[in-house]
Amino acid sequence: MRHGDKINNLGRTASHRRALLSNLTAQLIEHKRITTTLAKAKALRVYAEPLINRGKVDSTHNRRMVFSYLQNKEAVTELFTVIGDKIASRPGGYTRIIKLPIRMGDAAEMAMIELVDFNEIYKKDGADAAAKKTRRSRRGNTAAAATPAAAATATVTPAEATPSDEQAVETTEAAAEATNETPAAPQEPDAAEGHA
Secondary structure, eight states: OOOTOOOTTTOOOHHHHHHHHHHHHHHHHHSSSEEEEEHHHHHHHHHHHHHHHTTTTTTTHHHHHHHHOOHHHHHHHHHHIIHHHHHTTOOSOOOEEEOOOTTTTTTTEEEEEEGGGGOTTTOOOHHHHEEEEEESOHHHHHHHHHOOOHHHHHHHOOOTTOHHHHHHHHHHHHHHHHHHHHHGGGGGHHHHHHHO
16 A cells, blocks of 8 residues: 555656656756656656756755765756856745647657746736736726727716717617616517517
């Protein structure tokens, strides 16, 4: 029984698995995006994110700790110089897994794992992210869905209004009221059919 066994061994011994995850992490740091199987990508995320988190603080101790896992000087340098500067403000979640079509040879589930801050397609501009509202408002929706008649009334101010403009405003208001009354008319025949 495998009670509480949360580690995916990936069909390898412990040393083989550590070497695999170390190499995948080094390649992810170097290339910012790699394609692998879904199971390896999920295991890689658990292995790589704590190491990437250490890249925020460039100290000798952190460099030595990351090097003890990766055994790759170029990857450690890249992590603490390029990646560390870019992820400094992110509190976590440095990687993203995107599922891909299955592999043709053995039908393995494939996935692409990438560093979130290095994808220019999904990345939003800083101004847009700051301007985004976090609360939905009904007022914004009703103002956007305003009828053309309401827009016509909004463009004419009382100071600029002439007698012909006032008549035009009254006719558009009357037309708007008429459109509001039209849905009520078809309901009467339905009620008659229900009683018959």
